[in-house]
Amino acid sequence: VVPGETALAFYKAKNPTDKPIIGISTYNVVPFEAGQYFNKIQCFCFEEQRLNPHEEVDMPVFFYIDPEFAEDPRMAKVDLITLSYTFFEAKEGQHLPLPGYQ
Amino acid sequence: MSTAMNFSAKSFKPRPPDKGSFPLDHFGECGAFKERFMQCLRDSGFESGACRERAMAYLQCRMDRQLMANEPLEKLGFKDLVNEASEAKPGKL
Numbered sequence: 001v002v003p004g005e006t007a008l009a010f011y012k013a014k015n016p017t018d019k020p021i022i023g024i025s026t027y028n029v030v031p032f033e034a035g036q037y038f039n040k041i042q043c044f045c046f047e048e049q050r051l052n053p054h055e056e057v058d059m060p061v062f063f064y065i066d067p068e069f070a071e072d073p074r075m076a077k078v079d080l081i082t083l084s085y086t087f088f089e090a091k092e093g094q095h096l097p098l099p100g101y102q
Numbered sequence: 103m104s105t106a107m108n109f110s111a112k113s114f115k116p117r118p119p120d121k122g123s124f125p126l127d128h129f130g131e132c133g134a135f136k137e138r139f140m141q142c143l144r145d146s147g148f149e150s151g152a153c154r155e156r157a158m159a160y161l162q163c164r165m166d167r168q169l170m171a172n173e174p175l176e177k178l179g180f181k182d183l184v185n186e187a188s189e190a191k192p193g194k195l
Contacts, residue, residue: 006179007150008157010136026116040119041178042170047123057126058136062161064179 004067006041011059011085015051022050023087034081037069048090059085125169132163158183 001007015021025045029035043061051057061083069075127133139156146152158180164170175184 001150005151005154006157008139008153008160010140028116040117042121042124043119044124044126046116046118049123049126051126052128055128057128058130058133059126060124060136060160062124062157062178 001065003037003065003069006062006064009061009063009083011044011061012056013051013059013087014056015053018053020050020052022048022090024048024090025085025087027083027085030082030084031078033074034069034078037066037072037075038081038083039064039066045085121171121173124164127164127169131167132160132169135160135163154180155183 013023024047027040027043027045029038041062041064043063044059045061063083065081135156139153139160142153142156143150150157158175158178161170161178162175165172175181
């Protein structure tokens with residue numbers, strides 16, 4: 001991936017159970033400092049997504065790395081950025097954990 | 103067991119995507135486009151730049167099937183590829 005160039009990546013999610021599951025996902029970027037340069041144009045995250053029993057779907061992410069990444073001396077040794085997603089099961093009335101949420 | 107939330111100053115703050123969320127492609131309508139793109143990635147040694155045309159085709163598939171908000175491809179970083187395509191045939195608005 002070249003900084004500044006838009007890129008597409010795919011994840012796959014499967015619901016192995018017999019019930020529909022409504023999930024919501026959030027993401028993480030390592031190394032931490034690279035996260036500020038990671039720009040998502042569109043993805044499947046932050047909104048509830050429903051997976052039917054045994055359904056398997058492709059989850060695309062369309063993103064780019066901010067070109068300023070190439071100018072940042074702290075990023076000089078970074079040649080691998082890892083994007084990961086965690087899927088939470090959404091429960092009625094519950095929101096993604098925020099500081100202080102019990 | 104420590105909580106997933108880290109309250110220190112360096113905690114990671116997820117940001118929502120610029121253009122929102124992709125609806126799920128429950129019926130795999132764009133599965134073929136995705137496969138062609140993935141095949142290209144495998145063939146090119148996962149060189150994203152080599153497969154931009156197929157990425158563009160995938161996004162166009164989504165837009166055609168209401169799985170993505172319509173947006174001119176030039177605005178999605180494909181300006182150079184769109185200009186090439188319109189040189190080959192009459193421009194499409």
